[in-house]
Amino acid sequence: MESRFWYLWLIHTTAQLGMLLLLPPFFMGLILRLKSIAAGRKGPPLFQPYYDMARLIRKGAVYSTTTSSVFRLGPPLLVSSLVVSGLMIPLGGMPSPIHFSGDLIVVAYVLAISRLAIVLAALDTGSSFEGMGASREITFASLAEPTMFLILISLGLLGHADPNKFGTEWSLTGSLAQMDLITWVHYGPALVPLSFALFVLILLENARVPFDDPTTHLELTMIHEVMILDHSGPDLALMEYGAGMKLMLLTMLLGRILIPHHFDNTLLNFVVALLKTAALCGCVVMVEVGMARLRMKQIPGVLLSALILAALSVVVMLVELGEFQGLPI
């Protein structure tokens, strides 16, 4: 029994790690392709980001004389922190390789480290241009962080509702293992605003329209692109790779919440998860095709709305769980 458990754990971990490491460029390619098709063009091949990355890795890197080791440390730190958080987020309908009580909060902060890596590297170039991008990134991130935590609190409450198969562990795995389609029947009113808030957060975290345009290189509008302007060669490849990985992680989390699934077959689990992620990438593309990016001034308002939706989700979740009885009158 014990050995079988380890065997399963090994398979899950290998599968999750493999997916985490191999697939990010694919989803970037998918988004590019879908966007081209929606615009009436044929678009690049699905695997173009892989070729781009291979090309960038073969090139040498150019470092400005004003940069220090912080600049060189940025890209590896970004990718490694994303891999660590990817090991804690349950992907593909199975428990994550690492889970413990309170990993919800650790995940949020490890994701924050990945952002820190980009921002510090951008500031280290000493260019006012990149400093501006870093400042924008941090401003919007600080507005988005409470939303992230309220979403995680809502999920944690859901996982804590009944003792689950991971005991009463306050973890992402425990919360999501708890979910099935019946959960939507019971906690739908809380999960609907939660999913909307998380989708807005995905668009912001991955610098998509309407918050940032990944294809623009106009200095007044860039947020993410401006921070990686000074990276070249393998560093740029790692930055792009990290961006793809973040997109994949968060969309997979949302896909898991929207349509919870657990099959006994590991392969089937992964195929379903990938289909859901592809569908969500389609949603991102639809937003991108359907609307223009917002003016900088309007972004805090949208983030505020997401925050309010997340707060609503926590309140409704508490009411549905019977934890919140209101003030005594």
Next chain:
Amino acid sequence: MSEELQGVFLHEAIDILLVAVLILDLLQVATRKLKSAVWLNAVQAALLGLMPLLLSGGELEFHIVSMSLAILLVRGAVIPRVLLWSVRLAPASTTFRSILEPGITLVIAAVLIGLSFALGLNLPLPKSIPHFSDLLVPTAMATIILGLFMLVIRTQAMLQVIGYLTIENGIYLFGLALIRETPVIVELGILLDVFVGVFVMGIVLFHISQAFEHLDTSELSQLRD
């Protein structure tokens, strides 16, 4: 489908509808366009029109069905058209300003929703309907309070009418808790009152927009010949 599962589904449909009503409240507070404010309010009223059908547990009684239909027709279709007709001649009335910044407005709205949850959950009411939801009374209170809030912060006559209609949506939602006890004639009487009220307000708006070319009430405070 088993009886029990059907009950759970009905209950959840009601809860999701109530959360949708709350989100529509927030959208109405946040929107800056006149047309979208009118139609958001109409959609909210139409959703509320479906509530009696769900709350009665799917039994199609004459009094409940006729009420639903009347609300869908009057609140969802007639009133928004009357309102939009009354301002179609006013030239610069498609956007509006409020006395608060949009961000602060949303934060206050969220606090008000939290307050109505804190107060509304414990209100002692006769829970006579089969699928009574815990969210019903807080949502009704939030809708009433936010309607009042909209009335206060907005300076445009048209939007004050919409604030009034939002309050009426909340009061109607509150009354749903007593749907079995309320005779249909009372409900229809209330609907008629609202309709006549909006009709009169529409005519007033029409005259204001013809006389002044704007609907800003803050500029109507000075008397002149």
